[in-house]
Amino acid sequence: SQQGEEDPQALSIQEGENATMNCSYKTSINNLQWYRQNSGRGLVHLILIRSNEREKHSGRLRVTLDTSKKSSSLLITASRAADTASYFCATDPQGGSEKLVFGKGTKLTVNP
């Protein structure tokens, strides 16, 4: 029951450019989260945005949430080669039991 769907599936940019990834989901949510996964490793939590929030910042990360469109975007500004990773959105559906539903991820490559 995949709910989050990231777009694009893969993104390749040059160092210093901004990277934008999008996520769409289907049902009402309590919050939406973004995670990062370096190749062959576990996921690391980046940022959480609640359903009553529209935008959130953390360092070079900016997340927006549009609950009317059931979509979110993750912007990484001034990207670095070290940002190369896969990025996943995860939704916490209303009425759920702390089970997050993950999308399939966007693979970001930042070229030096």
Added chain:
Amino acid sequence: DVKVTQSSRYLVKRTGEKVFLECVQDMDHENMFWYRQDPGLGLRLIYFSYDVKMKEKGDIPEGYSVSREKKERFSLILESASTNQTSMYLCASTGLETQYFGPGTRLLVL
């Protein structure tokens, strides 16, 4: 610092073997999860546990079982490993709405 550990990073097993994947968290979290991750399919929930001895099936429980005898430990069991269970297995626990993941176990079933 939050820590979730998994017993093995890499594992090679034969078809039909019983396989145990162990996960330990040191954060006193109540909820723990097992996922498998396959290319193009993302993360799929196998089982989760919301308390000691409590478990609930996820999206793909077939061929797997779990055990949670202590709060800090959540084990995934492949009763009779099959080649289609070759995958990356990720364990996680939940604290303050976010999930903390272990490093993953890459399992190859021959």
